[in-house]
Amino acid sequence: MLLQLQVWSFLLLQEAGAVGFDLRSMWNQMGWMAKAVVIILFIMSAWSIGVMIDRLIVYNAARKQSRLFAPAVAGALREGKLDEAIKIADRYKKSHLAKVVVAGLQEFRAHELSSEIPGEIVEASNRALERAQAIVRSELDRGVSGLATIGSSAPFVGLFGTVVGIINAFKGISTEKSTGLGAVAGGISEALVATAIGLFVAIPAVWMFNYFNERMKAFDVEMSNSSSELIDYFLKRIRAGAVK
Numbered sequence: 145m146l147l148q149l150q151v152w153s154f155l156l157l158q159e160a161g162a163v164g165f166d167l168r169s170m171w172n173q174m175g176w177m178a179k180a181v182v183i184i185l186f187i188m189s190a191w192s193i194g195v196m197i198d199r200l201i202v203y204n205a206a207r208k209q210s211r212l213f214a215p216a217v218a219g220a221l222r223e224g225k226l227d228e229a230i231k232i233a234d235r236y237k238k239s240h241l242a243k244v245v246v247a248g249l250q251e252f253r254a255h256e257l258s259s260e261i262p263g264e265i266v267e268a269s270n271r272a273l274e275r276a277q278a279i280v281r282s283e284l285d286r287g288v289s290g291l292a293t294i295g296s297s298a299p300f301v302g303l304f305g306t307v308v309g310i311i312n313a314f315k316g317i318s319t320e321k322s323t324g325l326g327a328v329a330g331g332i333s334e335a336l337v338a339t340a341i342g343l344f345v346a347i348p349a350v351w352m353f354n355y356f357n358e359r360m361k362a363f364d365v366e367m368s369n370s371s372s373e374l375i376d377y378f379l380k381r382i383r384a385g386a387v388k
Contacts, residue, residue: 181305181338185298189345192294195287196352202238202284203359209239210366217245221377226253240280244367247276248374266378273371277364284363288356295350302342309335 213236220229226249233239233246251272255265 177308178305178338181301181308182341185301185305185338185341185345188294188298188301189341192291192345192349192352195291196348199284199286199288199352199356203356203363205238206240206284206363209236210241212236213239213242213245214370217242224381240284240363240367241370243280244273244276245370245374248273248371248378252378265382266375269378270371270375273374277367277371280367281360281364285360288353288360291349291353291356295346295353298346298349299342302338302340302345305338305342306335309338 213232216232217229220226220232230246230249230253233242233249236242248269252265252269255268
Protein backbone atom coordinates (compact mmCIF):
# COMPACT_ATOMS: atom_id res chain seq x y z
CA MET A 145 0.00 0.00 0.00
CA LEU A 146 2.80 2.42 0.91
CA LEU A 147 4.60 1.60 -2.35
CA GLN A 148 1.43 2.32 -4.32
CA LEU A 149 1.02 5.69 -2.61
CA GLN A 150 4.64 6.58 -3.41
CA VAL A 151 4.12 5.64 -7.08
CA TRP A 152 0.92 7.68 -7.29
CA SER A 153 2.63 10.65 -5.67
CA PHE A 154 5.50 10.42 -8.15
CA LEU A 155 3.08 10.30 -11.09
CA LEU A 156 1.12 13.27 -9.75
CA LEU A 157 4.31 15.30 -9.38
CA GLN A 158 5.31 14.43 -12.94
CA GLU A 159 1.88 15.45 -14.20
CA ALA A 160 2.05 18.71 -12.25
CA GLY A 161 5.43 19.45 -13.76
CA ALA A 162 4.13 18.67 -17.24
CA VAL A 163 1.33 21.21 -16.99
CA GLY A 164 3.56 23.84 -15.41
CA PHE A 165 2.09 23.59 -11.90
CA ASP A 166 3.89 26.18 -9.76
CA LEU A 167 2.82 26.75 -6.18
CA ARG A 168 4.71 30.04 -5.94
CA SER A 169 3.06 31.56 -8.98
CA MET A 170 -0.32 30.27 -7.81
CA TRP A 171 0.23 31.91 -4.41
CA ASN A 172 1.15 35.19 -6.10
CA GLN A 173 -2.02 35.07 -8.18
CA MET A 174 -4.29 34.51 -5.19
CA GLY A 175 -6.33 37.32 -3.76
CA TRP A 176 -5.80 38.47 -0.19
CA MET A 177 -8.90 36.67 1.07
CA ALA A 178 -7.86 33.36 -0.49
CA LYS A 179 -4.39 33.77 1.02
CA ALA A 180 -5.98 34.42 4.43
CA VAL A 181 -8.02 31.20 4.12
CA VAL A 182 -4.90 29.20 3.24
CA ILE A 183 -2.94 30.71 6.14
CA ILE A 184 -5.76 29.91 8.59
CA LEU A 185 -5.88 26.33 7.34
CA PHE A 186 -2.13 25.93 7.75
CA ILE A 187 -2.32 27.32 11.30
CA MET A 188 -5.10 24.80 12.07
CA SER A 189 -2.98 22.04 10.55
CA ALA A 190 0.10 23.01 12.58
CA TRP A 191 -1.91 23.13 15.81
CA SER A 192 -3.56 19.77 15.17
CA ILE A 193 -0.20 18.15 14.34
CA GLY A 194 1.21 19.53 17.58
CA VAL A 195 -1.70 18.07 19.56
CA MET A 196 -1.33 14.72 17.79
CA ILE A 197 2.38 14.46 18.59
CA ASP A 198 1.89 15.60 22.19
CA ARG A 199 -0.98 13.18 22.89
CA LEU A 200 0.86 10.27 21.28
CA ILE A 201 3.86 10.92 23.54
CA VAL A 202 1.65 11.26 26.64
CA TYR A 203 -0.45 8.17 25.88
CA ASN A 204 2.54 5.97 25.07
CA ALA A 205 4.33 7.08 28.25
CA ALA A 206 1.19 6.43 30.31
CA ARG A 207 0.80 2.96 28.81
CA LYS A 208 4.46 2.06 29.27
CA GLN A 209 4.71 3.24 32.88
CA SER A 210 1.36 1.69 33.84
CA ARG A 211 2.56 -1.70 32.67
CA LEU A 212 5.54 -1.36 35.00
CA PHE A 213 3.53 0.13 37.85
CA ALA A 214 0.70 -2.42 38.06
CA PRO A 215 2.73 -5.52 39.06
CA ALA A 216 4.99 -3.50 41.36
CA VAL A 217 2.16 -1.95 43.37
CA ALA A 218 0.22 -5.22 43.41
CA GLY A 219 3.18 -6.93 45.09
CA ALA A 220 3.44 -4.21 47.73
CA LEU A 221 -0.29 -4.37 48.49
CA ARG A 222 -0.24 -8.16 48.79
CA GLU A 223 2.35 -7.73 51.52
CA GLY A 224 0.24 -5.04 53.21
CA LYS A 225 2.86 -2.32 52.67
CA LEU A 226 0.77 0.78 51.99
CA ASP A 227 3.68 3.19 52.43
CA GLU A 228 5.76 1.20 49.97
CA ALA A 229 2.87 1.18 47.49
CA ILE A 230 2.58 4.97 47.75
CA LYS A 231 6.33 5.34 47.12
CA ILE A 232 6.07 3.08 44.08
CA ALA A 233 3.18 5.18 42.70
CA ASP A 234 5.20 8.36 43.19
CA ARG A 235 7.95 6.94 40.97
CA TYR A 236 5.63 6.60 37.98
CA LYS A 237 4.53 10.18 37.46
CA LYS A 238 3.30 9.64 33.89
CA SER A 239 1.18 6.58 34.61
CA HIS A 240 -2.56 7.24 34.64
CA LEU A 241 -3.06 4.26 36.95
CA ALA A 242 -0.45 5.49 39.41
CA LYS A 243 -2.06 8.93 39.62
CA VAL A 244 -5.43 7.40 40.49
CA VAL A 245 -4.17 4.67 42.82
CA VAL A 246 -1.91 6.98 44.84
CA ALA A 247 -4.85 9.29 45.56
CA GLY A 248 -6.86 6.40 46.98
CA LEU A 249 -3.93 5.02 48.96
CA GLN A 250 -3.09 8.38 50.51
CA GLU A 251 -6.71 9.00 51.48
CA PHE A 252 -7.08 5.52 53.00
CA ARG A 253 -3.76 5.79 54.82
CA ALA A 254 -4.69 9.17 56.33
CA HIS A 255 -8.08 7.92 57.59
CA GLU A 256 -6.83 4.50 58.67
CA LEU A 257 -4.66 6.09 61.34
CA SER A 258 -7.70 7.86 62.81
CA SER A 259 -10.60 6.36 64.75
CA GLU A 260 -13.21 6.83 62.02
CA ILE A 261 -15.89 4.29 61.17
CA PRO A 262 -14.60 1.79 58.57
CA GLY A 263 -17.48 2.55 56.21
CA GLU A 264 -16.59 6.24 56.21
CA ILE A 265 -12.95 5.41 55.48
CA VAL A 266 -13.90 3.41 52.40
CA GLU A 267 -16.35 6.09 51.25
CA ALA A 268 -13.72 8.81 51.61
CA SER A 269 -11.21 6.70 49.68
CA ASN A 270 -13.77 6.06 46.94
CA ARG A 271 -14.44 9.78 46.58
CA ALA A 272 -10.70 10.44 46.35
CA LEU A 273 -10.41 7.83 43.60
CA GLU A 274 -13.29 9.37 41.66
CA ARG A 275 -11.77 12.85 41.92
CA ALA A 276 -8.37 11.60 40.80
CA GLN A 277 -9.91 9.71 37.89
CA ALA A 278 -11.76 12.83 36.71
CA ILE A 279 -8.58 14.92 36.94
CA VAL A 280 -6.45 12.36 35.10
CA ARG A 281 -9.06 11.98 32.37
CA SER A 282 -9.12 15.75 31.90
CA GLU A 283 -5.33 15.80 31.61
CA LEU A 284 -5.27 12.96 29.08
CA ASP A 285 -8.09 14.51 27.05
CA ARG A 286 -6.39 17.90 26.77
CA GLY A 287 -6.49 19.23 23.22
CA VAL A 288 -8.31 16.21 21.78
CA SER A 289 -11.65 18.01 21.49
CA GLY A 290 -9.82 20.66 19.43
CA LEU A 291 -9.10 17.98 16.82
CA ALA A 292 -12.84 17.39 16.47
CA THR A 293 -13.39 21.11 16.03
CA ILE A 294 -10.69 21.31 13.35
CA GLY A 295 -11.96 18.15 11.65
CA SER A 296 -15.47 19.56 11.40
CA SER A 297 -14.62 23.18 10.58
CA ALA A 298 -11.61 22.89 8.23
CA PRO A 299 -13.73 21.71 5.24
CA PHE A 300 -16.02 24.72 5.73
CA VAL A 301 -13.04 27.07 5.88
CA GLY A 302 -11.83 25.47 2.65
CA LEU A 303 -15.33 25.83 1.22
CA PHE A 304 -15.22 29.53 2.03
CA GLY A 305 -11.99 29.75 0.03
CA THR A 306 -13.72 27.84 -2.76
CA VAL A 307 -16.55 30.38 -2.83
CA VAL A 308 -14.01 33.22 -2.93
CA GLY A 309 -12.21 31.52 -5.82
CA ILE A 310 -15.43 31.10 -7.77
CA ILE A 311 -16.29 34.75 -7.20
CA ASN A 312 -12.85 35.74 -8.52
CA ALA A 313 -13.43 33.49 -11.53
CA PHE A 314 -16.64 35.37 -12.39
CA LYS A 315 -14.81 38.66 -11.83
CA GLY A 316 -12.23 37.46 -14.34
CA ILE A 317 -14.97 36.78 -16.85
CA SER A 318 -16.44 40.26 -16.40
CA THR A 319 -13.04 41.93 -16.56
CA GLU A 320 -11.70 40.05 -19.59
CA LYS A 321 -15.07 40.15 -21.37
CA SER A 322 -14.37 36.54 -22.26
CA THR A 323 -15.52 33.12 -21.13
CA GLY A 324 -12.31 31.37 -22.10
CA LEU A 325 -10.16 29.28 -19.78
CA GLY A 326 -7.67 32.09 -19.21
CA ALA A 327 -10.34 34.32 -17.73
CA VAL A 328 -11.35 31.83 -15.05
CA ALA A 329 -8.13 29.86 -14.48
CA GLY A 330 -6.91 31.97 -11.56
CA GLY A 331 -10.20 31.88 -9.67
CA ILE A 332 -10.71 28.16 -10.26
CA SER A 333 -7.18 27.40 -9.06
CA GLU A 334 -7.84 29.34 -5.85
CA ALA A 335 -11.05 27.38 -5.34
CA LEU A 336 -9.41 23.98 -5.88
CA VAL A 337 -6.41 24.76 -3.68
CA ALA A 338 -8.59 25.95 -0.79
CA THR A 339 -10.79 22.85 -1.04
CA ALA A 340 -7.81 20.50 -1.18
CA ILE A 341 -6.06 22.11 1.80
CA GLY A 342 -9.29 22.07 3.83
CA LEU A 343 -9.66 18.33 3.28
CA PHE A 344 -5.95 17.78 3.91
CA VAL A 345 -6.31 19.44 7.33
CA ALA A 346 -9.64 17.85 8.28
CA ILE A 347 -9.11 14.18 7.41
CA PRO A 348 -6.07 13.49 9.68
CA ALA A 349 -7.70 15.48 12.50
CA VAL A 350 -10.85 13.33 12.35
CA TRP A 351 -8.85 10.11 12.16
CA MET A 352 -6.69 10.99 15.14
CA PHE A 353 -9.65 12.27 17.15
CA ASN A 354 -11.36 8.89 16.78
CA TYR A 355 -8.12 7.08 17.57
CA PHE A 356 -7.54 9.10 20.74
CA ASN A 357 -11.14 8.58 21.80
CA GLU A 358 -10.66 4.82 21.60
CA ARG A 359 -7.50 5.03 23.68
CA MET A 360 -9.28 7.22 26.24
CA LYS A 361 -12.02 4.60 26.55
CA ALA A 362 -9.35 1.99 27.29
CA PHE A 363 -7.74 4.28 29.88
CA ASP A 364 -11.14 4.87 31.51
CA VAL A 365 -11.75 1.14 31.80
CA GLU A 366 -8.29 0.57 33.30
CA MET A 367 -8.72 3.38 35.85
CA SER A 368 -12.21 2.20 36.81
CA ASN A 369 -11.01 -1.38 37.25
CA SER A 370 -8.04 -0.26 39.34
CA SER A 371 -10.29 1.88 41.54
CA SER A 372 -12.72 -1.00 42.03
CA GLU A 373 -9.93 -3.44 42.89
CA LEU A 374 -8.42 -0.96 45.33
CA ILE A 375 -11.76 -0.48 47.11
CA ASP A 376 -12.07 -4.26 47.40
CA TYR A 377 -8.59 -4.35 48.89
CA PHE A 378 -9.50 -1.67 51.44
CA LEU A 379 -12.60 -3.61 52.48
CA LYS A 380 -10.61 -6.81 52.93
CA ARG A 381 -7.97 -4.96 54.93
CA ILE A 382 -10.60 -3.41 57.21
CA ARG A 383 -12.32 -6.75 57.74
CA ALA A 384 -9.01 -8.44 58.51
CA GLY A 385 -8.24 -5.71 61.06
CA ALA A 386 -11.69 -6.08 62.65
CA VAL A 387 -11.22 -9.85 63.02
CA LYS A 388 -7.91 -9.33 64.79
